[in-house]
């Protein structure tokens with residue numbers, strides 16, 4: 001295929017990606033360097049029958065003029081990155097100075113919004129991903145062992161938690177775990193603790209969110225592993241039987257090595273998806289106890305009266321750095337493989 | 344007749360059955376429960392006293408005279424104008440699927456058939472783009488969109504969803520195209536087709552299964568998206584998912600949670616039908632990426 | 637004693653019978669080849685011996701043990717598969733060692749055993765490689781090495797050479813023959829290639845549609861085919877078979893008459909003879925017909941005729957030439973003829 005033809009074919013796709021993925025990243029980077037204009041205030045004297053008083057009002061005209069002159073806001077350099085709702089250098093320094101022990105320092109650090117979100121995001125990513133892989137693997141082994149006729153329906157029901165809209169899935173679970181819902185109420189009764197609610201207990205919130213994460217993604221790894229199991233080389237499996245391998249040794253020496261490349265694939269996909277966790281936090285209304293990086297951005301854009309573009313931009317840039325770090329092992333390996341292949 | 348390699352001793356068999364059964368309940372029960380409960384009144388669905396109420400519908404009978412009530416659905420669809428969101432969703436998903444597939448098949452084909460160094464880099468870039476949290480991209484859109492005055496409209500959302508969907512579509516179609524032998528288009532070109540004719544007349548007809556599968560996933564992405572649709576659409580243009588999310592704020596306060604429950608069940612319906620009919624394609628799509636690993 | 641006995645072994649898949657009433661005694665140290673066209677049940681038979689497939693009815697005896705219900709690993713056999721069944725994640729060394737490892741052979745002995753096996757199959761240079769980095773022939777030898785490493789009582793090989801190119805096949809064939817001779821292990825070998833069967837076997841079992849057609853030494857099978865199937869399957873080209881009628885020791889078919897057959901039978905029979913037993917003559921031949929085609933094989937020329945519906949070939953000297961359509965006579969003396977009952981296909985005694 002000639003270069004010209006190649007580009008003619010790929011152009012639409014490339015343009016869309018550059019325009020709506022690459023460009024916004026640049027735009028975010030730029031926008032993170034600015035902050036919103038401070039409110040321009042004017043003193044207005046209002047008089048009524050009881051007398052006159054002066055009060056400060058937002059000067060709409062002046063604001064309009066400011067926005068007109070500098071639509072991006074006020075230039076702030078890297079200030080937004082350093083402020084208390086992001087990397088919070090000053091606060092960190094203060095904590096470092098004042099804390100009696102490392103443990104206390106750590107706890108205090110986790111109260112800072114960005115670090116709090118980061119801690120949940122990382123915990124969610126690195127707990128849910130392995131659990132998804134393990135759960136999916138065992139479901140696949142189980143389903144593989146049952147008679148063929150009922151495999152179809154089993155796969156149908158297994159797909160539901162994954163296929164369903166994440167927000168809807170989390171709402172469905174949320175209503176069940178609600179203190180008046182079937183699971184929540186039963187749990188309270190079972191543990192004899194009527195104060196046990198999602199809102200009251202951060203641990204419970206984290207657990208529930210992660211349970212949701214596993215519930216939502218296990219079907220994915222199940223299906224991938226299940227398909228992998230169908231392609232385990234039969235000859236090799238039978239060789240192992242004749243060589244004297246027990247059931248477990250066959251799993252250990254034939255099946256697991258065969259599924260290993262699939263595990264890399266699942267892990268990669270899951271790391272990417274779990275790192276951007278957002279919907280369950282909205283669905284479970286869990287923001288009080290658990291926030292994620294994505295949620296911080298979402299909140300900056302939706303929560304405040306006017307969107308905080310600068311703040312959202314800074315968090316976005318930090319998140320993108322996180323994604324790159326997360327992907328770097330894969331990228332490095334691919335890069336090395338590629339170089340080995342071409343040289 | 345089972346062959347010996349597949350035969351399991353009884354305890355292991357029971358263990359497998361037990362495990363699969365537990366998983367099935369975990370996977371399916373929440374949906375069935377919500378579906379059933381959506382026809383009850385709130386006092387039944389959220390019954391602290393006794394969950395059996397939700398099954399039998401005690402309060403529902405007290406309040407409405409029958410064990411089932413469509414009040415939630417009526418409230419959501421008519422009073423809250425959920426139907427509008429349904430129409431918007433239909434428009435968005437159909438457009439996203441069609442546009443994604445059109446430009447995606449072209450691009451995926453080009454990537455599969457050219458051995459240039461930069462194809463590799465395009466694929467890697469696509470992988471990185473695929474990993475970008477959608478909300479970071481959205482925070483990049485908002486300001487320009489406000490300034491260009493294109494915020495809030497369906498076409499804007501559609502094109503954004505197409506773009507977000509493109510990396511995945513490219514990867515998937517690329518691997519499907521790789522599985523079609525090169526000889527096919529080469530012989531077509533020897534027979535006198537241009538590259539594009541070969542693509543359209545020879546390759547696409549045998550690619551249908553791959554295109555359908557990829558289309559399904561594009562559909563799911565557009566249908567299930569929350570981040571983009573909730574931030575880029577006005578109240579009037581909202582699709583189902585952000586509509587449900589906004590119910591949470593307004594409706595919950597007014598003690599009309601059942602509206603949200605009914606809306607949720609309504610939104611799940613099409614997905615169930617989809618899985619029912621396209622189970623095989625979904626399974627093959629999930630594994631298409633993995634096979635190449 | 638590594639004697640293997642199959643008694644009336646049958647394998648049914650639902651209604652379809654893959655192997656029917658298979659009975660055979662395989663002697664200690666014998667090299668037995670199962671030969672037959674694709675789908676005739678050779679692999680199924682072998683897999684039942686290995687224990688990979690359950691028998692529907694009948695018994696399999698290994699020495700004095702009835703092994704029907706034993707797991708494959710308890711039968712003390714080893715097997716080489718057509719696509720080798722190597723463990724892709726292990727090196728050659730680990731592949732060969734695997735049976736020892738899972739059978740808990742003391743670690744001290746493992747290394748020596750692996751090295752001895754590797755030497756026998758000439759793999760000592762490749763021990764650190766993975767199967768993916770080996771050629772087809774080398775992979776095949778790894779599978780062999782893994783099979784011989786623990787000195788089983790029976791070797792089973794299912795078309796082990798079919799993935800190799802023609803030249804490699806010849807040399808590996810010789811190697812297998814030699815290995816079996818050295819190790820003196822009872823071997824069951826499956827193939828659909830009759831040259832392999834002829835060169836390797838002490839005895840050949842010809843199968844068709846799940847049933848044994850004939851058991852015998854390669855010479856027996858070639859010289860005295862038990863029925864028309866074996867006659868038509870063995871030899872290259874296969875035996876010429878012509879349907880006709882027999883009366884008073886004379887066979888007649890369209891365009892062909894052979895007298896002087898010493899047989900008491902009469903009626904519808906099939907007459908068979910091998911191309912290399914017949915000769916081209918100037919005159920007085922039993923066949924006098926136009927040449928249908930002539931093929932030059934190098935060591936001979938092959939003349940073929942159309943007699944009745946069948947294509948009949950006769951081997952001539954390598955410098956013999958004839959034009960297509962030319963009338964050429966061929967001599968088919970009664971002594972080279974085999975007679976089969978047309979209805980049952982069975983050989984008729986004393987031709």
Ligand SMILES: Nc1ncnc2c1ncn2[C@@H]1O[C@H](COP(=O)(O)OP(=O)(O)OP(=O)(O)O)[C@@H](O)[C@H]1O
Nearest residue numbers: 649652654672673674675676677678679680681828
């Ligand atoms: N699991 C099965 N279910 C149904 N029929 C089967 C099954 N396995 C094998 N068969 C049938 O049994 C017959 C014998 O198969 P087998 O594999 O033994 O043939 P083969 O002689 O080894 O052929 P080839 O030379 O092609 O390997 C075939 O017709 C096959 O279709």
Ligand SMILES: [Mg+2]
Nearest residue numbers: 678679680794
């Ligand atoms: Mg076979």
